[in-house]
Amino acid sequence: MVKRVSTRRARARKVDTCKEATSLIIDYLNDELKPETTLSFERHLGMCSDCVAFLNTYKKTIQITQSFLRKKT
Amino acid sequence: MINVNRAVNKSNMEENAPLFYRAQEIDGLGPQMKYSKDLEGINRKGSSDEELVRLFAKYRDEESFNEIVNRSSDKVYRIALKLTDNISDAEDVIQEVFILVYKKAKTFRGESRFSTWLYRLTVNVALTKLRQSKRGKEVSLDGYMPKFREDGHHLVRPVVDWSQEVDKLVLNKEFRQLIQQAMDQLQPVDRAVVVMSDLEEMSNREIGELLGLSVQAVKARLHRARLFLRGRLAIRLGYSPT
Numbered sequence: 358m359v360k361r362v363s364t365r366r367a368r369a370r371k372v373d374t375c376k377e378a379t380s381l382i383i384d385y386l387n388d389e390l391k392p393e394t395t396l397s398f399e400r401h402l403g404m405c406s407d408c409v410a411f412l413n414t415y416k417k418t419i420q421i422t423q424s425f426l427r428k429k430t
Numbered sequence: 431m432i433n434v435n436r437a438v439n440k441s442n443m444e445e446n447a448p449l450f451y452r453a454q455e456i457d458g459l460g461p462q463m464k465y466s467k468d469l470e471g472i473n474r475k476g477s478s479d480e481e482l483v484r485l486f487a488k489y490r491d492e493e494s495f496n497e498i499v500n501r502s503s504d505k506v507y508r509i510a511l512k513l514t515d516n517i518s519d520a521e522d523v524i525q526e527v528f529i530l531v532y533k534k535a536k537t538f539r540g541e542s543r544f545s546t547w548l549y550r551l552t553v554n555v556a557l558t559k560l561r562q563s564k565r566g567k568e569v570s571l572d573g574y575m576p577k578f579r580e581d582g583h584h585l586v587r588p589v590v591d592w593s594q595e596v597d598k599l600v601l602n603k604e605f606r607q608l609i610q611q612a613m614d615q616l617q618p619v620d621r622a623v624v625v626m627s628d629l630e631e632m633s634n635r636e637i638g639e640l641l642g643l644s645v646q647a648v649k650a651r652l653h654r655a656r657l658f659l660r661g662r663l664a665i666r667l668g669y670s671p672t
Contacts, residue, residue: 374582383653387634407584410591411576417593418660419628421600425609426629429515 369393372401378408382415449499449525450492453532479544487535499528505545506552512625513556515613519563526555553622553640560618569615571654574661577672586670595667605666612662619643620655627652 369391372378378401384390385398402409469489474482474497485494503524510523530551538547577585599605613621619641626632626640634648641648661671 374578375576375584376578376582379576379578383649383656405583407587407589410589411584413591413593414589414660414664415656417596418656418663421596421609421663422613422624422656422659423628424600425606425613426512426625 370397372397375401375405375408375411378402378405379411382412385412386416386419449528450495450532452525453495453529480540483531483535483538483544484540487538495532498531502545502548503528506548509549509552510556510559512629513553513618513622514560514563516563519556519559523552523556523559526559527552530555550640557618557622557641560621564614564618567614568617571658574658574671575654576657586672590664590669592664592667592669596663599666608662608666609659612659616655616658620651623648623651624655624659 370377370381372381372394378398381390381394381398385395390398402412469485469491472485474485474493477485477494477497479498479501482494482498485491486498506524506527507520510520510527511517514520514523527548531548534551538544579585613624616624622641623637626637627634632640634645634652637643638645638648643651664671
C-alpha cells in the first residue's frame with residue numbers, strides 16, 4: 358500500500374524555538390507543512406544541532422518500529 | 431489459511447460446527463432462511479462481496495454467509511493479529527467479527543465497500559479484545575515527552591543523536607524484547623495508530639475514519655506514541671528520554 362500524503366497544509370508558521378520545531382515534526386515528515394513553514398523549520402535545523410539530533414532519532418524510531426512490525430508479520 | 435472452525439471451537443462448540451450455526455445460536459436463532467426463487471442459479475463464488483451480504487441479509491442465505499467467511503477470514507485474521515499481537519486473541523476476534531456480520535448484515539447499506547465495513551468491524555472488535563487483555567499494563571507517556579525551557583529550547587542539552595549507535599543493537603534479542611514491551615505498554619488505540627501508520631502505511635485520514643478520530647487526534651496519538659518509543663530507545667542507550 359502506498360502511503361497517501363494529505364494535500365491539506367496548515368497555515369504558514371515561523372519556527373523560532375525547539376518547542377515549535379518539535380511540534381511540527383510529524384507534519385514535516387508527512388510533507389504537510391506550507392513551503393514557508395518548511396523553510397523556517399529547516400532554517401531552525403540549520404542553527405540547532407539539538408533539533409537535528411531530535412529529528413534524526415525520531416526518524417530512526419519510526420524505521421525501527423516499522424522494521425520490528427514487518428518482521429513480526 | 432486460518433481455520434475458522436478452530437476459532438469457533440474455542441467457545442465450547444461441537445467439533446467442526448460451522449460458524450453460521452454458531453452465529454445463529456448466539457443470535458437467538460434469529461430469522462430463518464427464506465427460500466426464494468431469487469436464490470436459484472446464483473453463483474455465490476462469482477458474486478461480489480456486496481451482493482453476498484445483500485443475499486444473506488435478505489434471505490439469511492447460509493451459502494452466501496459461508497462464502498463471505500471463506501473469502502474474508504484470512505484478511506480478518508491478518509488484521510486482528512497485527513492489532514492484538516496474540517494468536518489466541520486473533521482467533522477470538524475472527525469468531526466475534528463474523529457473528530457481528532451475521533447480526534449486522536442488514537445494517538450494511540452499501541455506502542462503503544464491504545471490505546471497508548468489515549475492516550472497521552475487525553478493528554473495533556480487536557481493540558475491545560486488546561483493552562480486555564492489556565488492562566492495567568499501559569504506562570503514562572508523560573515522562574517521555576520532550577521538555578523545554580521557558581525560552582522554548584530543549585531543557586536537556588545537548589540532545590544526543592544516537593540514530594547511528596542504535597543500528598548495532600537492532601538484531602539483538604534483548605533489544606527486540608524492549609521494543610515489544612514498549613509496544614505492549616501503549617494504549618490499545620495508540621498501538622493501533624502506530625500499526626496502521628507504520629506497518630499498513632495508511633494516511634492519517636484513513637486511520638481517523640477507521641478509529642473514529644479526527645486527523646489531529648490521530649497525529650497527536652501517533653506523535654506521543656513515537657516519542658514514547660523514542661524515549662525507551664534513548665534510555666536503553668543510556669541517554670535522556672526527553
